[in-house]
Amino acid sequence: METIYGNLQGLKSSQLKQLEKLYHQRLPGDHITTAEFAQRLAAISTEINQPVSVYINRRGQVIRVGVGTPRQTQIPALELPRYGAERLSGIRCISTQLKSEAPSEAALTAMAMQRLDVLAVLSLTGGGFERRGGGATGYIKETYLAHLVPHPEAIWNLSPPMSLDALSNQDFLELVDGLEAEFQREFVAKQVDSDRDRVLLVGLMTQDMTPLQFQDGLEELARLVDTAGGQVLETMQQKRPRPHPQTVVGEGKVQEIALTAQTLGVNLIVFDRDLSPAQVRNLETQTGIRVVDRTEVILDIFAQRAQSGAGKLQVELAQMEYMLPRLTGRGQAMSRLGGGIGTRGPGETKLETERRGIQRRIARLQQQVNQLQAHRSRLRLQRQHQDVPSIALVGYTNAGKSTLLNVLTNAEVYTADQLFATLDPTTRRLVIPDAVTDEAQQIVITDTVGFIHELPPSLMDAFRATLEEVTEADALLHVVDLSHPAWQSQIRSVMAILSEMPVTPGPSLIVFNKMDQVDGDTLVLAKEEFPQAVFISASDRLGLETLRYRISQLVHYAIAPG
């Protein structure tokens, strides 16, 4: 049985039969259509008084018949035989329309989303007749021919109205071969930076966030994508009271996203919030492009950064825990859509493995992380035996924690203007003048992974061995990048994460960093809101004397009995 797509309500069985028979037609490969086929389509469409759309492959076989416009009958991206910015899909559509006017924007958009070879639109006269000896005629008034163009200024080219003869005499092969050669050239030109993902960011502003929070979040996401190695080509946004349950953004926006992605040759769409497995599936099916969420980008950065065995172990655990509830159905779409951000790291090869295998793996990883935790706590115990007070550097990612550790202790921890430059904790000895006795005082200071707004829970759990360095320290230095426009919300995020830790961390001192980049108003505001804070510039070594003094005071306070 051949399926007829679209709205079949009210169609008689004889009419359905006529539509089904279209599947048996074979068209020549080198022409868009024959006049006979077009007239026959027009006759059926006139009889049922509805548009009809027929999809034909390069071999001239009819692969889909639908009642409705190209928009209403379109083939989901993942069902197209081939897909990608470097070529056309190998499918053309011939569609009838009852009115005599140029094809609608919606029809052209549908063409672009499916990367159709061409879209031929037949506008109908409203009547016609059957010739003696068979064959319909007189049903078609004029025709239009549309196809995609590879230039950045325009998405498609639409012909002026032309006769059916002119349409059926078009050299189809010459047209698509020429277009594909151009698409290929354009694609190669865009691939100069080929190992970077070409990314479209999508932000959804819901009613529970302020415009500022929303913008800060999007900017941070752009930095995360950049850090992960992607190239943000475009950012699109929508305002909705709450996310659409199936597709996060509304239906029209999904179309717009798909079209923009097609036009720009994007190979990855990143959403600024966490997505359910079903949402990812729906979005990928409708756009034909891989879709990942913010957490996946963060996990990808961690996967790229992880150096030590412990780091790799914890990243793999985080990836597995993230993946487990998302296993169903993702594998197929993923393999179809290629690699890049979100597919790297130790977890990658296990994607196809069945759930139970993953559960076993998680259990094993959990055990190893427990061992790691035990090992770290033994090290800490040794230190405590030696009565060396400990402090931990905490703060938002990129605040300057590692830079500060380096200038205080002459360490050589990797620092960079990147998010999550540090994953593995580093502990160093620090000798400072004792604030009370003025003698040399020994303490140890630990630098560790930075925090971020809404740190993914799977990372929180996986990195518990690392984060324990924070909760087990006698006191904390909370480093803040005061030159960052969102410094206040970054402080709140860090405090929120600290308060969620299973063990309450010790007392903390706020250290405002990057003073060399801060304007007077911000300084006044920060002093007002945090009168106890210390102000420094780690890179310019400003304020370090005061900081050493205040660290000593903090340690005395933290370890004072009672």
Ligand SMILES: Nc1nc2c(ncn2[C@@H]2O[C@H](COP(=O)(O)OP(=O)(O)OP(=O)(O)O)[C@@H](O)[C@H]2O)c(=O)[nH]1
């Ligand atoms: N202008 C200025 N830049 C600074 C200062 N301190 C650090 N930086 C820069 O800020 C960036 C981040 O510094 P890191 O020390 O790597 O930051 P971090 O807090 O360890 O970051 P993560 O490990 O990613 O969490 C680097 O490019 C540093 O050079 C400062 O006082 N002033």
Ligand SMILES: [Mg+2]
């Ligand atoms: Mg660091």
